[in-house]
Amino acid sequence: MAVIDVNGLSKVFRAKTKEPGLRGSVRALLRPTYTELGAVKGISFAVEAGELLAFIGRNGAGKSTTIKMLTGILNPTAGTAQVLGLVPWESRRQLAYTIGSVFGQKSQLWYHLPALDSFRLLGSIYEIPHRDLAKRLDAVVELFELAEFIKTPVRKLSLGQRMRCEIAASILHRPQVIFLDEPTIGLDVVAKLKIRELIKRLNEEENTTIFLTSHDAGDIEQLCKRVIVINHGEIILDTSTSYLRHNYLTTRIVNVKFAEPCPGLRLSNAEILKHTEKGVKFRINTRSTSIEDVLGELFAQADTADISVEEPAMEEVIRDIYRRPAGEGEQDAVS
Amino acid sequence: MFTEAKRAVRFVFQYFSANLQSAMEYRGAFLSQVVFMFINNLMLLFFWWVLFTQIETLNGWSFEHVMLLYAVASGAYACQALLFGGSFTLSRAIAEGRLDFYLALPKPVLLHVLISRSAASAWGDLVFSLAIFALTAAPSPGLLLAFLILIFAGGVVMTSFAVLANSLSFWLGQSEQLADELIEALLTFSLYPEGIFSAATRFVLYTVIPAGFVSYLPVRILTDFTLVHVVLMILFALGLALLARLVFYLGLKRYESGNLVVINATE
Ligand SMILES: Nc1ncnc2c1ncn2[C@@H]1O[C@H](COP(=O)(O)OP(=O)(O)OP(=O)(O)O)[C@@H](O)[C@H]1O
Numbered sequence: 001m002a003v004i005d006v007n008g009l010s011k012v013f014r015a016k017t018k019e020p021g022l023r024g025s026v027r028a029l030l031r032p033t034y035t036e037l038g039a040v041k042g043i044s045f046a047v048e049a050g051e052l053l054a055f056i057g058r059n060g061a062g063k064s065t066t067i068k069m070l071t072g073i074l075n076p077t078a079g080t081a082q083v084l085g086l087v088p089w090e091s092r093r094q095l096a097y098t099i100g101s102v103f104g105q106k107s108q109l110w111y112h113l114p115a116l117d118s119f120r121l122l123g124s125i126y127e128i129p130h131r132d133l134a135k136r137l138d139a140v141v142e143l144f145e146l147a148e149f150i151k152t153p154v155r156k157l158s159l160g161q162r163m164r165c166e167i168a169a170s171i172l173h174r175p176q177v178i179f180l181d182e183p184t185i186g187l188d189v190v191a192k193l194k195i196r197e198l199i200k201r202l203n204e205e206e207n208t209t210i211f212l213t214s215h216d217a218g219d220i221e222q223l224c225k226r227v228i229v230i231n232h233g234e235i236i237l238d239t240s241t242s243y244l245r246h247n248y249l250t251t252r253i254v255n256v257k258f259a260e261p262c263p264g265l266r267l268s269n270a271e272i273l274k275h276t277e278k279g280v281k282f283r284i285n286t287r288s289t290s291i292e293d294v295l296g297e298l299f300a301q302a303d304t305a306d307i308s309v310e311e312p313a314m315e316e317v318i319r320d321i322y323r324r325p326a327g328e329g330e331q332d333a334v335s
Numbered sequence: 336m337f338t339e340a341k342r343a344v345r346f347v348f349q350y351f352s353a354n355l356q357s358a359m360e361y362r363g364a365f366l367s368q369v370v371f372m373f374i375n376n377l378m379l380l381f382f383w384w385v386l387f388t389q390i391e392t393l394n395g396w397s398f399e400h401v402m403l404l405y406a407v408a409s410g411a412y413a414c415q416a417l418l419f420g421g422s423f424t425l426s427r428a429i430a431e432g433r434l435d436f437y438l439a440l441p442k443p444v445l446l447h448v449l450i451s452r453s454a455a456s457a458w459g460d461l462v463f464s465l466a467i468f469a470l471t472a473a474p475s476p477g478l479l480l481a482f483l484i485l486i487f488a489g490g491v492v493m494t495s496f497a498v499l500a501n502s503l504s505f506w507l508g509q510s511e512q513l514a515d516e517l518i519e520a521l522l523t524f525s526l527y528p529e530g531i532f533s534a535a536t537r538f539v540l541y542t543v544i545p546a547g548f549v550s551y552l553p554v555r556i557l558t559d560f561t562l563v564h565v566v567l568m569i570l571f572a573l574g575l576a577l578l579a580r581l582v583f584y585l586g587l588k589r590y591e592s593g594n595l596v597v598i599n600a601t602e
């Protein structure tokens with residue numbers, strides 16, 4: 001059974017329009033006019049238990065709005081959704097016992113108190129019996145390596161330490177699903193790696209379903225098996241990460257080292273990026289050209305010492321997906 | 336039902352102690368705030384004392400009454416500020432989308448927001464309130480109990496009023512200032528002896544801006560006890576609390592998590 005099941009979910013925000021000046025203010029009060037903004041436009045997908053899924057898209061694509069609807073914070077304008085068999089906005093409190101959420105841009109810890117105090121408070125909010133909480137705290141503190149700073153007021157923690165505490169706070173009650181909205185935002189490389197490792201372990205050791213948004217290609221590449229791309233409130237891609245990596249962007253960069261210089265090299269279906277005495281670097285598109293043909297052509301003309309083929313980086317793949325106009329390139333990708 | 340109530344009390348208490356701990360993080364600031372509030376209240380009362388050296392009574396109100404009024408009003412305010420401090424900043428929480436946090440947790444949103452803050456300076460008001468009360472009446476245990484119940488009921492009235500005022504921003508958009516002024520007005524009127532107001536104003540003060548149920552009626556109960564007044568007081572506090580809850584949850588349906596984006600249309 002799917003733990004998250006979304007069907008035609010939509011959210012339209014209504015913002016009051018106000019014309020400039022006092023007259024505008026008065027008119028806005030007396031006869032308000034509204035602009036409607038479709039933040040999420042009829043998205044559908046399902047997530048199975050234990051999945052680790054990346055939900056990505058450009059700024060303003062509708063990621064946070066989707067998460068807010070799935071956690072019961074916002075009412076949708078249309079469509080249905082079930083999380084663990086419950087409709088989030090109808091059974092918000094009941095659902096809260098079984099899901100967790102972290103919004104990277106907002107803190108759920110008490111700023112002036114040590115994280116340990118926040119954990120205790122959350123323990124009573126979730127009605128975790130004392131003994132269970134103590135055990136759970138021990139386990140979480142060890143898993144997240146918090147012992148060193150758990151008694152320091154949160155305001156004195158580094159961002160990376162704080163984020164570890166945030167995620168720890170969201171799993172005290174052993175949620176089956178957690179929503180992580182940009183958990184690595186603003187972190188340095190090392191801190192990011194740490195957070196990724198934690199998310200992975202959470203997924204593997206506790207079989208927690210993880211719904212993650214991020215602008216970091218590394219998060220997606222290293223963590224997630226599946227990627228959903230949302231653009232202007234619509235899902236434009238829903239596929240496996242490995243498909244994205246290997247088959248989505250079909251350009252390959254080929255680096256060749258010559259044994260002998262080859263000044264007269266001509267390749268009919270490749271774009272030569274750099275050509276020196278020592279070697280040549282060119283780009284081919286595997287959709288229209290086979291690598292073998294190009295290499296055959298190369299071998300016929302040059303004496304080569306070494307060849308390497310580069311796949312495009314995940315970041316480039318994502319940049320390319322975002323750049324394509326809606327409706328293009330998805331037919332062959334949606335599984 | 337009983338365990339539910341026990342849980343709620345435990346929940347409120349834990350927040351209360353966490354808030355106190357937070358305040359203790361800044362012990363110096365905490366103490367100076369408390370002392371400042373105490374002195375501030377004392378000075379206001381001193382003004383009345385000066386006035387009452389000139390006149391015996393003011394439309395039936397003596398200085399004794401005014402002292403009791405101050406004890407009751409500052410006590411009620413202390414109850415609001417210490418137990419339900421979130422009621423002051425509710426509309427900001429709505430405008431800034433800070434209700435998200437409470438909506439993601441399995442507790443009643445309104446109660447949770449209300450107890451999430453505690454204004455440390457109000458300890459000064461509480462100490463002031465009890466000190467003045469001790470000075471006025473010959474404080475028997477029975478009277479003290481009545482006093483404590485009345486300031487709690489008054490605190491509930493003030494809190495409910497603040498919730499209503501702040502909930503306006505669900506409909507009006509950014510209206511923190513309006514709410515702040517309403518809340519301020521209730522407190523200010525609670526500190527004036529009822530006797531100085533006309534009948535029409537008094538009507539307002541027992542309805543729209545219920546200062547009458549924060550301090551005038553409790554003072555009357557403490558000086559001239561009748562059961563009818565006690566019942567009236569409790570019913571009003573309860574009724575207003577239920578109304579505030581109803582209005583808040585009605586407004587919450589319109590909550591858009593930082594919904595107050597105003598677009599400037601220039602054309
Ligand atoms: N409370 C709100 N009121 C009005 N419009 C909103 C509100 N919240 C979001 N929006 C709008 O809805 C759209 C989607 O916003 P959302 O926050 O879901 O984007 P996002 O994908 O999370 O972006 P980011 O990567 O920047 O976090 C945006 O155009 C945003 O301006």
Ligand SMILES: [Mg+2]
Pocket residue numbers: 063064065181
């Ligand atoms: Mg977002």
